[in-house]
Amino acid sequence: MTTPQSMDLGAFAHPALFYHSTTEYLDCLVPFITEGLHAEQKVLVAVPGPNLAILREALGGAAAGVTMADMTEAGRNPGRILGSVLSRFADQHAPHPVRMIGEPIWASRSEAEYPACVQHEALINNAFAGRDLTVLCPYDATNLDPSVIADARITHPELWHAGAKETSLAFAPNAVREHYNQPLPDSSTAVTYTVRKLSDLAGARVFAAAYARWFGLSPNAVSTLQLIANELAGSVQHTHGSCRLAFWCHDGHVICEARNSGCLDDELVGRRPYDNESPRGRGLFVVNAVADLVRTYTVPKETTIRAYLRLEEAA
Amino acid sequence: MCTAFPHLGFRYERRSEFLTGAAEYIAEGLRRNQRIVYVGDRSRGALRAELTGMPGVGDGLKSGAVEIRQSEDHYVFQSGSDIIDAHSAVASYEAAADDAIAQGYSGFRAVVDVTPVARTPEQREALARLEYLVDQKMALLPFSAMCAYDTSELGTAAAELICLHPLVEPGSVAFQLHADPHGVRDCVLTGEIDACSNALFATTLQRVWPLVASDPLQVDARALEFIGPEQLRVLDESARRRNRNVVLCSDQRIVTRLAELIALTSVTVAPVGDCRPDEGESAIEQVKGLLIETFGLQAQEAFAVLARFARITDTTVSERAERIRADLAIDAPDDRRRATLDALKTIHDELRASWT
Numbered sequence: 024m025t026t027p028q029s030m031d032l033g034a035f036a037h038p039a040l041f042y043h044s045t046t047e048y049l050d051c052l053v054p055f056i057t058e059g060l061h062a063e064q065k066v067l068v069a070v071p072g073p074n075l076a077i078l079r080e081a082l083g084g085a086a087a088g089v090t091m092a093d094m095t096e097a098g099r100n101p102g103r104i105l106g107s108v109l110s111r112f113a114d115q116h117a118p119h120p121v122r123m124i125g126e127p128i129w130a131s132r133s134e135a136e137y138p139a140c141v142q143h144e145a146l147i148n149n150a151f152a153g154r155d156l157t158v159l160c161p162y163d164a165t166n167l168d169p170s171v172i173a174d175a176r177i178t179h180p181e182l183w184h185a186g187a188k189e190t191s192l193a194f195a196p197n198a199v200r201e202h203y204n205q206p207l208p209d210s211s212t213a214v215t216y217t218v219r220k221l222s223d224l225a226g227a228r229v230f231a232a233a234y235a236r237w238f239g240l241s242p243n244a245v246s247t248l249q250l251i252a253n254e255l256a257g258s259v260q261h262t263h264g265s266c267r268l269a270f271w272c273h274d275g276h277v278i279c280e281a282r283n284s285g286c287l288d289d290e291l292v293g294r295r296p297y298d299n300e301s302p303r304g305r306g307l308f309v310v311n312a313v314a315d316l317v318r319t320y321t322v323p324k325e326t327t328i329r330a331y332l333r334l335e336e337a338a
Numbered sequence: 339m340c341t342a343f344p345h346l347g348f349r350y351e352r353r354s355e356f357l358t359g360a361a362e363y364i365a366e367g368l369r370r371n372q373r374i375v376y377v378g379d380r381s382r383g384a385l386r387a388e389l390t391g392m393p394g395v396g397d398g399l400k401s402g403a404v405e406i407r408q409s410e411d412h413y414v415f416q417s418g419s420d421i422i423d424a425h426s427a428v429a430s431y432e433a434a435a436d437d438a439i440a441q442g443y444s445g446f447r448a449v450v451d452v453t454p455v456a457r458t459p460e461q462r463e464a465l466a467r468l469e470y471l472v473d474q475k476m477a478l479l480p481f482s483a484m485c486a487y488d489t490s491e492l493g494t495a496a497a498e499l500i501c502l503h504p505l506v507e508p509g510s511v512a513f514q515l516h517a518d519p520h521g522v523r524d525c526v527l528t529g530e531i532d533a534c535s536n537a538l539f540a541t542t543l544q545r546v547w548p549l550v551a552s553d554p555l556q557v558d559a560r561a562l563e564f565i566g567p568e569q570l571r572v573l574d575e576s577a578r579r580r581n582r583n584v585v586l587c588s589d590q591r592i593v594t595r596l597a598e599l600i601a602l603t604s605v606t607v608a609p610v611g612d613c614r615p616d617e618g619e620s621a622i623e624q625v626k627g628l629l630i631e632t633f634g635l636q637a638q639e640a641f642a643v644l645a646r647f648a649r650i651t652d653t654t655v656s657e658r659a660e661r662i663r664a665d666l667a668i669d670a671p672d673d674r675r676r677a678t679l680d681a682l683k684t685i686h687d688e689l690r691a692s693w694t
Binding site: 221222224225228243246247249250253254257260297298302305306308309312313 | 512530532533534564566567568590591592595596599600601
């Protein structure tokens, strides 16, 4: 991962909007949307539910022409926003330019979720560089921590404030991604299962199901955890080494972690639409889609991927 | 599966394992008053010695209920080859079942060591066709078979054939694909299909497509314990290449979710309640349905009742089914309805005594 800090994005525009009030939010986003519609561009709005509601109201009749998604659902796991929301929308309408609004960070994002959010914001640049489209990312400058705003300056090449636009001098998406690529320490309460060959996958699924049932997960959550374990441990067919699965519960989540001795050298792996992925990427795409959060740590000779399922919904 | 006519795929490494399994299977058939044929690739004397060593089988040999056949006399081969002719083989099983019923047996079961005709890929291709076709028939007719495969000789290739059986020993194959014994959907897919099974799953699908004409093909996937996204893709691509459509009948949310995620083109997942059999079914199917409901039978047992009725009254099965349908129609005279129901009940009671 030695891409230069300054990245040539070509026609791709990826501004961050720092808003301080609902008025500022609407004053910027409503014209952005309606101008797009007038230019016959397809528009996607993926923001948290309450913001979606005020935008819908402000747009009135024009809302009907806009694709809308509640980001707290569609993008609950930041790892799936690119593959399942943004790229999917952009590809549906390719080669025509589209306008997308993506607000992946809100004040109640947890400490575990946040690094994945920044990595997602950074990777938007890699995913769309050179394509004629726009992803506008609103940030609630009143309620978000200043460090979040500082990170947004690093992940976005362009910054919008009430009425003003500036180039971000701090723009360095690859560096910030590296910064948040931190080791994920072992849990002392984890139970582990090592998959050495494909024929161990059946055993891994039995193990995952037993663990999930022990914690009283619903039948659907049991199958979801089995699927996650299967897709993560399926890496043994690509990395030619063993994969250690670990399961534990923490902070309202059941966690399935996979550790192997390979390196994820494709930064967008698991974040492209399913059909454009490599076999390894397709497995990670599925994990991103069904998990509530996916965290990754990768260096040469070690990769850890951690998938979280929320317990209150799993039970 | 608890049924009078189980189609069993049996793998063994030592002959003694085979003999233990065969003894059980034969004893069960004799208990149910079925006609048995025992087929193997060795001398008649050796086969007889094996049978006489099985508890309770000696009497069956004496009475003629158990027949010995050598492999070369049993199989019909495609001319000039060692590859079996699947369609002729199915026809000869049907005839054997017919004969058995005519002679007063409750059905027919074959115990066959199939290893000699499963050695090459070409042999297995034809044998897979036979296994699936015969399974379709077994879902309807009163006959069954234990198909034994020597894995010390065939290795993992045995799985290509064992997975086509509705009944297998626990742990012998990861998944099974076979005809629906209830005759409601086209086939049944059970077990677990993961990355280990990609090649086997693709091969199995390729072999089964030409044998099932329905479009869309309805697959009962209620007992499918796991299918990975890549394997759903294998199914989708296989169907697309053949220009076929598949409905996976499953109430598992994870299967529905996966299907949405990976945007399948030729496979849809439908709730079990939405997968219904075709309208306008034949009289045979209607009468079978009635018997299944009235007496709580398996499809093949229902057919056995119908076949026995046809035999007693010297009519064909479909003629008899038409008559039964007419006799039981709402506007039919009461006495005729009663007589028909009584006759069915008597035949059912006789046969049930031999099944249970």
